[in-house]
Amino acid sequence: MPKPSYHILVCTNSRPPGHPRGSCGETGSNAIFEKLSMGIEQKGLFGKCMIANTGCLGPCGVGPVVVVYPDGVWYQKVQPEDVDEILDQHIGQGKKVDRLEVPDELWG
Secondary structure, eight states: OOOOSEEEEEEOOOOOTTOTTOOTGGGTHHHHHHHHHHHHHHTTOBTTEEEEEESOOSOGGGOSOEEEETTTEEEOSOOGGGHHHIIIIIIHHSOOOGGGBOOGGGGO
16 A cells, blocks of 8 residues: 555544533534545545544534644534545645635634
């Protein structure tokens, strides 16, 4: 297997219902992880990118959060219908999906 050019991280952390920080798991991140995994296979991107689920990445209020390295692009509120765009545009063409990017203001 060749060394992948991209690494996709998906926060799948779940906290108990009603937790003040919420969690990406509560907002459907497991479905995002599964769709990304399937999309990588279906689009023939295995080897170009790899995917991993993670614990909390920090910005819980804007989940589900997906991060693409080595670009260091953080995506917020990712929905299943966004997955093909991330794979086609970012992984396939090297162009981030601006409308999904976590704004710099979130980091303070």
